[in-house]
Amino acid sequence: MAKAITAANFEQEVLKAEKPVLLDFWATWCGPCMRQGPIVEELAEEGYCVGKIDVDQEPELAQKFRIMSIPTLLIFRNGQEVERLVGLTPKETIKELLDK
Numbered sequence: 001m002a003k004a005i006t007a008a009n010f011e012q013e014v015l016k017a018e019k020p021v022l023l024d025f026w027a028t029w030c031g032p033c034m035r036q037g038p039i040v041e042e043l044a045e046e047g048y049c050v051g052k053i054d055v056d057q058e059p060e061l062a063q064k065f066r067i068m069s070i071p072t073l074l075i076f077r078n079g080q081e082v083e084r085l086v087g088l089t090p091k092e093t094i095k096e097l098l099d100k
């Protein structure tokens with residue numbers, strides 16, 4: 001299951017993670033986010049490190065990473081953003097980027 005990421009746990013769960021981390025910036029009112037959600041959860045069940053950030057609950061994080069549209073997926077490696085995907089993204093595309 002994907003972890004809820006907040007400003008309080010961001011450093012530990014994302015910046016200090018040993019494996020690549022997929023972050024899903026989303027909101028409850030966003031239709032495409034509701035379609036992206038199950039894909040992201042499947043990746044978490046397959047063993048990938050996945051975090052979800054509700055932009056309404058964590059506006060500081062959304063602002064910090066200049067999230068202009070949702071869903072936006074960010075991939076972090078070694079504490080750095082290495083990929084950004086905006087809009088509904090297929091599972092295979094995400095997996096390819098996480099496995100690189």
